[in-house]
Amino acid sequence: MRNLVILGGGYGGMKILSELLPNNLPEDVTITLVDRVPYHCLKTEYYALAAGTISDKEVRVCFPEHPRLNIKFGEVTGIAREEKKVLLKDDEPINYDDLIIGLGCEDKYHGVPGADEFTYSIQSIGKSRETYSVLNNLPPGSVVSIVGAGLSGVELASELSESRDDLKIKLFDRGKHILSSFPDRLSKYVENWFNRHNVEIINNSNITKVEEKRLYNHDEPIDCDVIVWTAGIQANKIVRDFPEEKDNMGRVVLTPQHNLKTDEHIYILGDCASLPHAPSAQLAEGQAEQIVEVLRKRWNGEEPPASFPPIKLKGILGSLGKKQGFGMMGNSAITGRVARLIKSGILWMYKYHNG
Ligand SMILES: Cc1cc2nc3c(=O)[nH]c(=O)nc-3n(C[C@H](O)[C@H](O)[C@H](O)COP(=O)(O)OP(=O)(O)OC[C@H]3O[C@@H](n4cnc5c(N)ncnc54)[C@H](O)[C@@H]3O)c2cc1C
Structure with missing residues (x-):
């Protein structure tokens, strides 16, 4: 064998x-x-797990069973x-x-001193649970800083702000506009959503150091209650x-x-x-x-293909809370409720086929 x-x-x-x-x-x-972990985890949903808007059980999918499959924990x-x-x-x-x-x-911390030690993460299920615990125990008025406004930072900030409008959320972004790799229209749509939901976007930021409950943007100290790292x-x-x-x-x-x-x-x-x-x-x-x-x-003792065609990607979709979303399907930018519905549909299909 x-x-x-x-x-x-x-x-x-x-x-x-x-x-x-x-x-x-x-x-x-x-x-x-x-x-x-003794089950497959839906990592794409960790932002919602950390924000406390879905339960732990919703990100778990059982591994398949087969007489010649051994699962080793x-x-x-x-x-x-x-x-x-x-x-x-x-x-x-x-x-x-x-x-x-x-x-x-x-996570990649780009050599920023203290980032590893003093920030929370959503890159593994264990770390997302810790982030959930600290975020959801915060009293009203607490300041949450999210470093990095790529897909996962944007999804976490929006999910958290929609469900906890008593928190002050700051989203630190390196670029002039968040989601700078997306078309302008889409970045602006997402920025407007954040403006309406009182999430403060801090563009052109450069986090130079992190200490317990404090980060330094261009060396200027900013006090926070929780810092989440989604910057690489x-x-x-x-x-x-x-x-x-x-x-x-x-x-x-x-x-x-x-x-x-x-x-x-x-x-x-x-x-x-x-x-x-x-x-x-x-x-x-x-x-x-x-x-x-x-x-x-x-x-089978045969030669494998010498090369493969490029892997085709269908697009990318992000959520803005439970009702709105954004994304690219092929070359078309989509925003709003339709984008969110498609994203939920894809998740449902994935769970259906793997559950
Ligand atoms: C918030 C967020 C949203 C995202 N949204 C999207 C999206 O909308 N669309 C999309 O296509 N991608 C998205 N991604 C990216 C996507 O989740 C990853 O690219 C994908 O999970 C990579 O799959 P993988 O099989 O390489 O690794 P993973 O799915 O991360 O699986 C790795 C596995 O290895 C296990 N493991 C790791 N280290 C060890 C170890 N030392 N010993 C034993 N086991 C170990 C883990 O438990 C895990 O089960 C998102 C990511 C995040 C964080």
């Missing part, structure tokens, strides 16, 4: 499973899925590549024949520590078949992989489909 070990049951890991199970797994292959600490073993905290190592590493990403991500430390070439997000540069250049039995997936797009759940799923194609060829 060959053992395919998948590290991380996130969007990429789940897609690998759904492509192989129940009927596409060769008889002589077993799968071991390792995750520190544990914390991956490293890979012993010579011995083909995955190392786990306080547990026996796991042997692999083929390994897929889809351990997601972590990097690949999981397990792959950042690999000796291979990496991009500026610590994502590993791969062959067109998505394996390491030095080992055709180790594939890197999702937020850990250097791909020609920003990390996203859609991208992780598209890449997972291609990895399964490669695996199936190799298991």
